[in-house]
Amino acid sequence: MATFREQLLGLNKPGIIFIHIPKTGGSSISAAIRKHYRLSKFNIKSELTSLAAQKRFRMADSDPGFEESLQNLRLSLIFHEAQKRTRFITGHFWADETLPSLKPLGYKLITCLRDPVDRWFSHFLYGRFKEGFHGKIEQEIENFLGGNQAVNFATMYVRYLGGARQERDYTSAPAVDRAVAHLDMLDAVGFLHRMDEFRSLITEMTGFHLRAEHRRKSPADPVLVKKIRESREIREAVEKLCEPDIKIYEQALIRFP
Numbered sequence: 001m002a003t004f005r006e007q008l009l010g011l012n013k014p015g016i017i018f019i020h021i022p023k024t025g026g027s028s029i030s031a032a033i034r035k036h037y038r039l040s041k042f043n044i045k046s047e048l049t050s051l052a053a054q055k056r057f058r059m060a061d062s063d064p065g066f067e068e069s070l071q072n073l074r075l076s077l078i079f080h081e082a083q084k085r086t087r088f089i090t091g092h093f094w095a096d097e098t099l100p101s102l103k104p105l106g107y108k109l110i111t112c113l114r115d116p117v118d119r120w121f122s123h124f125l126y127g128r129f130k131e132g133f134h135g136k137i138e139q140e141i142e143n144f145l146g147g148n149q150a151v152n153f154a155t156m157y158v159r160y161l162g163g164a165r166q167e168r169d170y171t172s173a174p175a176v177d178r179a180v181a182h183l184d185m186l187d188a189v190g191f192l193h194r195m196d197e198f199r200s201l202i203t204e205m206t207g208f209h210l211r212a213e214h215r216r217k218s219p220a221d222p223v224l225v226k227k228i229r230e231s232r233e234i235r236e237a238v239e240k241l242c243e244p245d246i247k248i249y250e251q252a253l254i255r256f257p
Contacts, residue, residue: 016107041086044092079098109204116249176244180248180251189204
C-alpha cells in the first residue's frame with residue numbers, strides 16, 4: 001500500500017512519458033493528463049531550453065548541429081526527471097532507442113499523431129500569424145516552401161520518433177526506417193482524428209478520466225487559412241515534402257489500429 005507521502009506526491013500513480021510532437025493535439029492531451037499529476041509533473045519549456053542550449057553549447061540556434069544538441073539536452077532532462085520518479089513527463093523532445101530503458105521504472109511511452117499534411121499546414125499557419133518571437137515565421141508561404149524550415153516541418157515524425165542522426169539527414173530511407181522501427185517501443189499511439197479513442201486508451205492505462213479541450217488555437221485569419229489550404233499548387237508541394245512523414249504515419253495507423 002502506498003504511503004501518505006507517495007499518495008500526496010502521486011508516486012503511486014502510473015508513470016507516463018508523452019512525446020509531444022508539435023501541432024498534433026498534444027497540448028490538449030498534456031493539459032488533461034497534468035490535472036491528475038499536479039505534484040509530480042514535468043514539462044520541457046521549449047524557449048527556455050533553446051536559450052540554455054545556446055549558452056551551454058556556445059551555438060546560435062541557426063548553427064548546423066544546434067537542433068541535435070538541443071534535443072540531446074532535452075532528452076537528458078527526460079532521463080533526469082525519470083530518475084526522480086516524476087510521474088508525468090512531457091515536452092517537445094526527440095525519442096531514441098535508449099528511451100525504453102525507463103520502462104522498468106514504471107513508465108509508459110505514448111505519443112499522438114496527425115495527418116502529416118494537415119499537421120504541416122497547422123504548424124506553418126500557427127507560426128506565421130502568432131505573436132511573440134519564438135517560432136515566429138516571417139515569410140509568406142510561397143517563399144517558405146523553398147526553405148529548410150519547410151523540410152523540417154515535413155519530417156517531424158522522422159525526427160521525433162527516429163531521433164537525432166549524425167549526418168543530419170532526415171529525409172533518407174534509413175531515417176524513415178528507423179522512425180518506423182521505433183514505433184515498436186511505444187505503448188500507445190493516438191491519432192488526432194480519433195482523439196476520443198486515445199483518451200479512452202489513456203483512461204485504460206491510468207484509471208483517470210480525461211477531459212481534453214482544444215488548446216493553442218491558430219491565430220490565423222480563417223479567410224487566409226482557407227485560401228492557403230485550398231490552393232492545389234501549394235497542397236501538392238506540401239504533400240511532396242511530407243512524403244517521409246506520410247510513410248511513418250501510414251505504418252503507425254497499421255500498427256495501432
